[in-house]
Amino acid sequence: MIDFLFNYETLRIVWWMLLGILLIGFAVTDGFDMGVGALLPFVAKTDIERRVAINTIGPVWEGNQVWFVLGGGAIFAAWPALYALSFSGFYLAMFLVLFAMILRPVAFKYRSKREDARWRSNWDWALFIGGxxxxxxxxxxxxxxxxxxxxxxxxxxxxxxxxxLFGLLNPVALYCGLVSLSMLVMHGAAWLAFKAEGPVADRARIIGGKAALAAAVLFAGGGVLVWLGLLGGYEVTSAIVWDGPSNPLGKTVIANANGWLRNFYATPALCLVPVLGIVAPLLAAAGFRARREGLTFLASKLGIFCIIATVGLAMFPIILPSSTNPGHSLAVFDASSSRATLRNMLIATVIFLPLVLAYTAWVYSVLWGKVSEASLRGAGSSAY
Amino acid sequence: MTSPLLVELSRLQFALTAMYHFLFVPLTLGLSIMLAMMETVYVMTGRTIWRDMVKFWGVLFGINFALGVATGLTMEFQFGMNWAYYSHYVGDVFGAPLAIEGLMAFFLEATFVGLFFFGWERLSARAHLVVTWLVALGTNFSALWILIANGWMQNPVGSVFNPDTMRMEVTDFVAVIFNPVAQAKFVHTVSAGYVCGAVFVLGVSAFYMLRGRHVDLAKRSFVIASAFGIASSLSVIVLGDESGYAITDNQKMKLAAMEAMWETEPAPASFTAFGIPSMSDRTTHFAVHIPWVMGLIGTRSIDKEIPGIFELVHKAEGRIRNGLTAYDALEKLKVNHGDTAARASFDATSKDLGYALLLKRYIEDPRLANDDQIKQAAWSTVPEVPAIFFTFRLMVLCAFLLVAVFALSLWHTMRETQAPRWLLRMALIAMPLPWIAAEVGWFVAEFGRQPWIIEGTLPTFLATSELGIPDLLITILGFTVVYGVLAVIEVRLMLQAIAKGPAVGADIALPVGDRTRIRLAAVR
Structure with missing residues (x-):
């Protein structure tokens, strides 16, 4: 059993799944913080309304953001070539993300330090950009x-x-940007509907319903783009050696317009994932309308899970394809860390991740309850 | 071949962002522990002034913490952004402590720091105390793992180069964790953080006492800070980083550079209190020596020799020649993975492969290097001696001044006399000292590591990403502007919070016996 668990092939596939779980963990936790940031100017007009929106995430955004940091660290440890290539390749885009995300911690903390309206509105914009x-x-x-x-x-x-940088901003990629933006706005709105009271929650319901519909339609449209071959597609043509050394130069890969559909043709049951990626946001849209906040938030989480998982399943076993030298693409079987590192990291994850989830759940339970204008007036300095 | 300008700009950006990040980290380390100590006193005695203290220092902690978190984001990603070849080359080893830092430390501190601020009304006093301690524990764990990563850069134990994957791979993770350099660095660095926290609390308290404001809160804080400060500043000095400097060639070179010690001296070596080291003359002018001291600091013995720069350069030359065999074998293996003769030859010499890579600065194929180039490469293992020599002395000077301030403060506390005004002013003026010491200490350790990014394994000039100069200029300018603006805002908010003072000014007279209790608490 241990042998099976710790053989190189299993470890690589487990770490491919953990890569997905990290990205999904980031999107479902910090995702609603970003969504709230992006929604801030639209759901909250007055200072007290904005404080309601901000304080729904005030005590938890910091822990959520660690999913982002952990994502960086875990990719570094488990997929060093991916870490090296993606962040240096997307250099200025990554700088833009860092710039936006640096503003967030400061904005949360510093906004409440002064009453001045200009001061606060500047930080509100910082939160908007950061989301x-x-x-x-x-x-x-x-x-x-x-x-x-x-x-x-x-x-x-x-x-x-x-x-x-401008090569990255091609129409098809921007389209995918809209998918993720609508998805996270839906998620932020679902959180606000769940956690806030009063006009903030009401506005969140209206915008959230639209964003959820947009997420479903845009994601389905993405499926059409893949089917038309506009979103690329690659295929490994050499024999896959699952326990070979992590050297991406030893295989052949070709561009294939149907490449991203192959796994779904081969295993039709997998189609359930993209289908749920469309159905779950529709369910969330209905939930916003029906004022079923808990259900809406769960549907939103499920939608995000399935949308991100669809991308991973479509590309498997490729992680990052090269358009100019397809053979150099990074794949699950040739871009990982050594077996020893994957094993050590798996042990660390098995010990610490359940612990993290347990105390995070405890913190959320302590903070249970709605945030309203009245609750903020009573909170004094224990709120932003 | 990467352009030298790109390498210099990448280094500049890393230095800027790391040194800026490290303005906030040590204060977080120190203050989190002090908050936990103060809150412990509150829970044990039930006296609300201690809770007021936790809340007040907590406000300042929060302002500082936000920037520590914000600038830490850059650190986690810029290895990949700016040091792509480094990331590929050592990610198998270096990435793991970073990931574990996230799992074990960042989640802990970040999840509970929200409750620290928002949980006062929602938690019992004891539960809140546990939360505060968990935040402190998280920040300290984070220091542990990042210094395990950094310690490996200084002393790459438990790993070997794998010619099939063209990178370093871990062979013994336990050795990476218990790397003696990492452990020495951890103790030294967290102690330095505690000193920052102590000086901060001491200085601000002294300010209040000088102005006669919030005196009760300030006096108690002053007691805690002076006791905590003397313990941590002595620990910084006694458990200094130097204990890790006898281990590897590069660490020895760093030690020799700190001492500007060109020739090997008979043990125990003398300490150069002052001098003007010259790189071109390869000697130290006007040197003032104190016998024995260096041998004691460097080797903790009187009979072990500390090698001088000439000896170490000579040794490096030998390792370069040995490394050329490894390089040649590796090139053969790249063409034919099954070449057993080449593999045997590589296995025998691979520990010196990095030395052959030093030649890439002078010639594309190191195997074609002539004797002059090999000698030049050997001399390139010497860091900028004068810079290391003087910054090290500045760090030590700051440390001793701080011990003096804490000792005097503690002396007056123990005698239960009011600290005299000159001492309070001194405590106020001393506030920048631990930050200066921490920044130059980082400089000594990392600039002194040059030309290596991973000692003996990978030279810095080979480790960057292949970026355009404009990319680097954009991000350096961008970081400078954002960080600059945030620094101004942060300092203003700190000053505003200090001027405003604690929310509840509990000006109750000290009852009899309370002082002793405070003292006990402070010692604990």
Whole structure:
């Protein structure tokens, strides 16, 4: 059993799934913080309304953001070539994300330190940028990953990226950016409907319903783009050696317009995932209308899960295809860490992740209850 | 070949963002522990002034914490952004502590820091105390894992180069965790953080006492800060980083550079209190020596020799020649993975592969290097001696001044006399010292590591991403502007919060016996 668990093939597939879980964990936790940030100017007009919106996430955004940081660390540890290539390749896009995300912690903490209206409105814009910009850019990055990214390796495995920032901003990738933006706005609205009271929650319900519909339609449209071959597609043509050394130069890959559909043709049951990726947001849209906040939030989570999982399943076993040298694409079987590192990291994850989930659940239970204008007036300095 | 300008700009950006991040981290480390100590006293004695103290210092902690978190985001991603070849080359080893830091430390501190601020009304006093301690524990765990990562850069234990994957891979993760350099660095760095927290509390309290404001709160804080400060500042010095400097060639080179010690001296070596080191003359002018001291600091013995720069350069030359065999074998393996003769030759010499890579600065194929180039490469293992020599002395000077401030403060506390005004002013003026010491300490450790990014394994100039110069200029400018603006805002908010003072000014007279209790609490 241990042998099976710790053989290189199993470890690689487990870490491919954990990569997905990390991205999904980030999207369902920090995702609603970003959604609230992006919604802030639209759901809350007065200072007290904005405080209601901000304080729904005030005590928890910091823990949620660790999913982002952990994502960086875990990709570094388990998929070093992906870490090296994607962040240096998407250099300026990544800088934009960092710039936006640096504003967030400061904005949360500093906004309440002064009464001045200009001061507060400036920080509200910082929160808006900190929510909307990453939500958009992450989708653009996924769009580019689907299309293929222009890169190659030297024989020393030194990665070189041949594109530009503007190359990343192609129409198809921007379309994927809209998918992720609408998805996270839906999620932020679902959280606000669940956690806030009064006009903030009412406005969130209206906008959330529209965003959920948009997410469902845009995601379905993405499926059409893949089917038309506009979102790329690649296929490994050489024999896959699952326990070979992590060297991406030893295989052949070709561009294939149907490449991203192959797994679904081969295993039709997998189609359940993209179907749920459309149905769940529709369910969320209905939930907003029916004022079933708990259900809406769960549907929103399920939708995000399925949308992100669809991308992973479509590309498997490829993680990041190269458009200029397809053979150099990063794949599950040749871009991972060594067996020892994957094993060590799996042990660390099995110990710590349940612990993290347990105390996070405890913290949410302590903070249970709605945030309203009245509750904020009573909270004094224990609120933003 | 990456352009030298790109390498310099990448290093500049890393130094800027890391040193800026490290303005906030040590204060978080120190204050989180002090908050937990103050709150412990509150829970044990039930005296509300201690809760007021936790809340007041907590406000300042929060203002600082936000920037620590914000600038930490950059750190987590810029290895991949700016140091792509490094990330590929060592990610198998270096990435793991970073990921575990997230799992074990960041989640802990970040999840509970929200409750620390928002949970006062929702939690019992004991539960809130546990939350505060968990935040403190999280920040300290984070220091542990990041210094395990950094310690591996200084002393890459438990790993080997794999020619099939063209990167370093872990062979013994336990050795990486218990790396003696990492452990020495951890103790030294967290102690330095505690000093920052102590000086901060001491200085602000002194300010209140000088102005006669919030005196009860300030006096108690002053007691805690002086006791905590003397313990941590002595720990910084006694458990100094130098204990890790006898282990590897590069660490020895760093030690020799700190001392500007060109020739190996008979043990125990003398300490150069002052001098003007010259890189071109390869000697130290006007040197003032104190016998024995260096040998004691560097080796904790009187009979072990500390090698000088000339000896270490000579050794490096030998390792370069040995590394060339490894390089040649590796090139053969790249063409034919099954070449058993090449693999045997590589396995025998691979520990010196990094030394052969030093030649890439002078020639594309190191195997074609001539004797002059090999000598040049050997001398490139010497960091900028004068810079290391002087910054090290500045750090030590700051540390001793701080011990003096804490000792005097504690002396007056123990005698239960009011600290005199000159001492309070001194405590106020001393506030920047631990930050100066921490920043130059980082400089000594990391600039002193040059030319290596991973000692003996990968030279810095090979480790960058292949970016355009404009990309780097955009991000350096961008970070400078954002960080600059945020720094101004942060300092203003800190000053505003200090001027405003604690929310509840409990000006109750000290009852008899309370002082002793405070003292006990402070010692604990």
């Amino acid at each position: 909307a910009v990453p939500a958009l850019v992450f989708g653009v990055a996924v769009g580019n990953a689907l299309k293929g990214v222009p890169f190659h390796f030297s024989t020393d495995l030194r990665p070189s990226y041949e594109g530009t």
